[in-house]
Every structure is written in structure tokens, then in C-alpha cells.
């Protein structure tokens with residue numbers, strides 16, 4: 642049982658600030674840190690910390706960030722044999738987190754933008770040992786489609802986190818996805834109407850299923866998640882916690898879901914694990930530093946009596 646994550650690896654340049662500046666405005670921040678991140682790498686670390694053998698496929702740059710990002714993945718026991726070093730700079734994310742724990746993010750893809758055919762070949766070598774492939778949209782869409790095709794052919798479950806929110810997805814991608822996990826903004830963007838509660842999430846799920854995806858999980862933050870699968874619709878309530886930083890909460894959810902499914906859990910049990918892991922992550926600062934270990938997750942579930 643193992644998880645493969647095909648996607649982005651970024652260094653997050655994080656400023657904490659009382660509020661996000663308005664266009665044209667300069668404000669003084671409270672603190673600055675460089676923190677390993679990137680949606681793909683965060684999801685890989687989330688799954689690996691929960692104890693699942695996890696492999697990362699992607700690229701870092703030939704700069705000091707690249708080496709630190711690779712070391713960070715390896716320290717969390719993420720396999721990096723398929724992480725190559727590109728001649729360009731590592732992907733970076735400029736992140737502002739305000740006092741209300743809201744964030745704004747600018748991504749400069751760097752090496753992530755070069756992901757392509759050689760990375761698909763590395764992925765194909767890993768697929769025979771995998772149960773689940775996790776994809777996001779911070780590497781070129783053509784590579785995402787090729788990765789999904791390869792996984793489908795190998796009989797591996799494909800989970801797509803459609804983030805950052807796409808303007809649209811090509812029709813050929815939908816039937817290649819087993820599970821899609823948009824947040825409300827991403828779901829709204831995909832279906833063309835606003836998604837803001839359980840009812841609109843269900844409507845969005847129905848549209849995405851009509852396009853060929855078996856299971857839709859719409860993440861609604863504090864409102865939990867709604868799941869549509871095999872004719873069933875059910876809610877997964879969020880665990881109530883005091884959030885200080887929501888960066889990577891969605892990644893943690895996806896990593897927890899993939900780890901659960903690869904370990905043979907039912908969809909409901911894997912979603913519970915995903916929700917609990919995400920709840921822990923929002924109580925801590927930063928992307929990868931916020932992701933819980935198996936022991937921390939078990940302790941949390943014992944404490945909340947779930």
C-alpha cells in the first residue's frame with residue numbers, strides 16, 4: 642500500500658501581518674519565515690506523517706531552496722527518487738497571513754512549471770506499487786492529464802485536488818478522476834455558480850458527477866465537507882478547533898484522505914481521518930510544519946472522543 646503525489650514543491654515566503662494590504666498599499670508586517678510548502682509536497686508530507694509509504698514526483702530548482710525542500714521531504718520519510726533538480730529556480734509562494742488567519746498567496750512556479758514527460762516516465766515506474774495517486778494543479782495541466790491517464794491504465798485510484806482554482810478543466814480529464822476534492826471556491830469555478838453551503842455543494846457535486854467523476858468531496862472549511870459517491874450523499878462535519886493559520890489545511894485533508902484509502906479504510910473513515918488531520922493543521926503555523934503525525938492524530942481523536 643502506498644501513495645504517490647505528482648505535483649508542486651514550493652518554498653513558502655510567509656509574512657504575518659495584521660491585515661492583507663490593499664492594492665497599491667505598503668504595510669509593515671509582524672514576522673517573516675521561509676517554510677517548505679507547495680500543494681504537492683504538502684500532500685506528500687501529510688500522507689507520509691500518517692505512516693503511509695509515500696513517493697513524490699516533481700522538480701525542485703538548482704538553488705539553496707531546492708536542497709532544503711528535498712531534505713525536508715526526506716526528513717518526513719517521503720521518497721524522493723523521482724524528485725529531479727531543474728536548471729531553473731525552485732517554485733516559490735509569497736504568502737501573507739493576517740490576524741484573522743486568512744491568507745493570500747502568489748505562486749511563481751519555477752521548476753514546477755517544467756514538469757513534463759520525464760516526470761511521467763518516473764511516475765510510470767512507481768505506479769505498480771501504488772494504490773492512490775494524488776494530483777493538484779500547480780504543475781502544467783498537460784502533465785496532470787498524462788499522469789491521470791497513466792494511473793488509470795495501471796488501475797491506481799486518482800484523486801484530483803483542483804487547486805489553485807482552474808478557469809476550466811478539459812473534458813478528457815473528468816473520466817480519469819476517481820475522486821475530486823474542490824473547496825467551495827474551486828467547486829464554484831468548475832461548475833459556474835456560487836457554492837457556499839451544503840445545498841449548493843450538493844448541486845455542484847451532481848454537475849461534476851455528470852461530467853464523469855465517481856466521487857465528489859466538496860470541502861467547506863468550518864462547515865465540514867459534503868461527499869457524493871455511488872448514489873449516496875453524506876456530510877463530514879469539521880472538528881471544531883481555534884484556527885490560527887489555514888495554509889495547507891486543504892493539502893492536509895487530501896493527504897489524510899489518500900493515506901486512509903491506501904491503507905484500506907472505507908471512504909467515510911478516510912474522510913474522518915482527513916478532517917481530523919486538517920483540524921490539527923489549522924491550529925499551527927506554516928505549511929509542512931503544521932501537518933500532524935500518526936501519534937498526534939490518534940491523540941487528537943482520543944481527546945475529542947471520536
Ligand code: RIB
Pocket residue numbers: 649651652653677678679680683733734746748779888889890891892928
Ligand atoms: O496549499 C498551500 C500551498 O499553496 C502553500 O504551501 C504554497 O506553497 C501554495 O502552493
